[in-house]
Amino acid sequence: MYAYDTHDQAFVEDRAREFRDQVERRLTGQLSEEEFRPLRLQNGLYLQLHAYMLRIAIPYGELNSTQLRKLGYIADTYDKGYGHFTTRQNIQFNWPKLVDTPDILDHLASVQMHAIQTSGNCIRNVTSDPFAGVAADEFVDPRPVSELLRQWSMLHPEFAFLPRKFKFAVTGAAEDRAAMKFHDIGIWAKTDDSGHPVFDLYVGGGQGRTPRVAKPFEPAVALPDLLPLLDAMLRVYNLHGRRDNKYKARIKILVEELGLENYRDEVRAELAGMDTAPFQSAVDEYERIHAQFEAAQPVMEPGESLDLSTASASLQAWVGQNVAAHRVPGWAVVQISVKPKGGIPGDVTGTQMLALADLADAFSAGELRITHRQNVVFPYVRAGDLPGLFKGLQDIGLAEDNIGEASDIIACPGLDYCGLATARSIPVAQELSTMLRAREATDALGPISLNISGCINACGHHHAANIGILGLNKAEKENYQITLGGRSDENATVGEVLGPGFDRDQVPAAIGRVLDTYLSLRSGADERFPDTYARVGKAPFKEAVYVGA
Amino acid sequence: MANALPTRAVLTANDVRSGDIVFWSADGSWTTDINNALISQGTETAETLLSRGQAEEAANRVVGTYLVALRPEDSAEPVPLKLREIRRLAGPSVPVPAAGTETRHAA
Structure with a gap:
């Protein structure tokens, strides 16, 4: 993975020192909360429903074991013994004290981490394919360009106060595992006829109260042209994006109000007038970053696949469900579910973090990834090591064999933690997980995405799920709306609202009826939920859920 | 238009240093x-409580x-x-573990 150079390291250390001074001035009253608030937010420190919350960046979801060990140490030393992996591949700690945050940032800086730009109206953490560099269906490793974007966007002086937050996702494979089309700008890396990387750009995607699938903006952008074009796209947004209404401030609204063609014309005009000389070093930097990623990859000699004929049923099931194809024969991409039956999606204890770090050292060259589905990936596992890894995961309660199934639920923190939430997500996820694990044992439901958000801001990606659940506050009572037919892959679609919402205790039965309907209507076991929904439409699901209740 | 003051209410905030939820007490x-x-009874005491809150924020004790x-x-x-x-008063639905003592997902 990418390692900081001396400039990167000095920068995060300076930034931590700066924040320590800001906290001291806050505590001695030299800074009011009004003055301090933007400073703490620029360092990822929110004030949530119960306490402060620190959101730490994990660039494109990639971590090494040293970093995870440090996160486990922070969880156990400064928090309440756990952290929460988010849908932006970050980690949040829910209970840090303000007085401790300077020490936490020092600890993070010591392992090349920080919490910068995990809040505020700036370019947020760049997300990417958690299989980057090892996926069997990959055209281009998306990490070098993701890292280039990280460097370009970090404290970019023009883009520190955008009309609203701005999110990039980068993928470089046939299958979009990064929900690229639900981002302000999505980048799909491919190769041209000469084998050079080129980038298809999409713009104006997003979720929240106005969900939109990103529109194609420019195909096959060559590497030297990429940063100037992105800079121009951001400049036009920065100039014309609405600042009078935060609900209409995202680029998706600008693109819609201007029209895609007009927005494109504005960007081209901006680009034509720009001095692009400062971007000329980007290609060399890309090559330097690319070489570093290449050099950091373990040597992977092709080998034999694992013979599971005499393996236990539980190992066979886990390998069948959680292991994905690796680009090198005899190696495995292992997806570790953080969605045990009845568990809390994305929550991992400090103890588990330390154990996962040890397992990553033993079985994945010390490297792991966090996924936007709130799971963990080990990218470099020898097929022959799968039984040992499985045993190690069983020992820490992270061996659930449900990746990609309905019980692999995305859930935001909801009204258990979040100051913006209107209803709880976690207990709904736990109840559904228990119900769904029982059904998955008998019903062969196949891959289904089920995502839960605790408010219209949609951090739980409910719009992008085959089955989405949105928690609302209806006359001071939690109420849950169901959406169907969404998907976040390369055929991204926004789910449709099924009908009136449900009380919390009615949700599992309603979801059960949705699944019954899918099973009865699908053309075969290989017809996936969103395809069945697209074929038959909403009506039979609505009838089953509301009339058949 | 500003929301009408509740007739029966308590003053709350977060402690600046720890972030803990706190309430203004009778003492x-x-x-x-x-x-x-301290529970306000009527809008007059509610206004007094709000003024107290502003003073406490200015003194950097709470936020x-x-x-x-x-x-x-x-x-x-x-x-x-x-x-x-x-929900804010009740805390998370799921018990919060003591640091380093248990597995979050243990059955």
Whole structure:
């Protein structure tokens, strides 16, 4: 993975020192909360429903074991013994004290981490394919360009106060595992006829109260042209994006109000007038970053696949469900579910973090990834090591064999933690997980995405799920709306609202009826939920859920 | 238009240093126990509480002061009116483990 150079390291250390001074001035009253608030937010420190919350960046979801060990140490030393992996591949700690945050940032800086730009109206953490560099269906490793974007966007002086937050996702494979089309700008890396990387750009995607699938903006952008074009796209947004209404401030609204063609014309005009000389070093930097990623990859000699004929049923099931194809024969991409039956999606204890770090050292060259589905990936596992890894995961309660199934639920923190939430997500996820694990044992439901958000801001990606659940506050009572037919892959679609919402205790039965309907209507076991929904439409699901209740 | 002041309410905030939820108590200090909170009766005392909150924020002891409206019944026990405040008071639905002592997902 990418390692900081001396400039990167000095920068995060300076930034931590700066924040320590800001906290001291806050505590001695030299800074009011009004003055301090933007400073703490620029360092990822929110004030949530119960306490402060620190959101730490994990660039494109990639971590090494040293970093995870440090996160486990922070969880156990400064928090309440756990952290929460988010849908932006970050980690949040829910209970840090303000007085401790300077020490936490020092600890993070010591392992090349920080919490910068995990809040505020700036370019947020760049997300990417958690299989980057090892996926069997990959055209281009998306990490070098993701890292280039990280460097370009970090404290970019023009883009520190955008009309609203701005999110990039980068993928470089046939299958979009990064929900690229639900981002302000999505980048799909491919190769041209000469084998050079080129980038298809999409713009104006997003979720929240106005969900939109990103529109194609420019195909096959060559590497030297990429940063100037992105800079121009951001400049036009920065100039014309609405600042009078935060609900209409995202680029998706600008693109819609201007029209895609007009927005494109504005960007081209901006680009034509720009001095692009400062971007000329980007290609060399890309090559330097690319070489570093290449050099950091373990040597992977092709080998034999694992013979599971005499393996236990539980190992066979886990390998069948959680292991994905690796680009090198005899190696495995292992997806570790953080969605045990009845568990809390994305929550991992400090103890588990330390154990996962040890397992990553033993079985994945010390490297792991966090996924936007709130799971963990080990990218470099020898097929022959799968039984040992499985045993190690069983020992820490992270061996659930449900990746990609309905019980692999995305859930935001909801009204258990979040100051913006209107209803709880976690207990709904736990109840559904228990119900769904029982059904998955008998019903062969196949891959289904089920995502839960605790408010219209949609951090739980409910719009992008085959089955989405949105928690609302209806006359001071939690109420849950169901959406169907969404998907976040390369055929991204926004789910449709099924009908009136449900009380919390009615949700599992309603979801059960949705699944019954899918099973009865699908053309075969290989017809996936969103395809069945697209074929038959909403009506039979609505009838089953509301009339058949 | 500003929201009307609740007639029965407690003053809440977060402690600046720790972030803990706190309530203004009858003895003129902050408490983490809502049962020890000073309950306003009528808009006049609510206004007094809000003024106290502003002074406490200015003194950098707390952040984000506001009034939590309580159910109007005569019960001495303060019960918030709004769902958000009920959840804020109750804490997370799932028990929070002590640091390093248990597995979050253990069955």
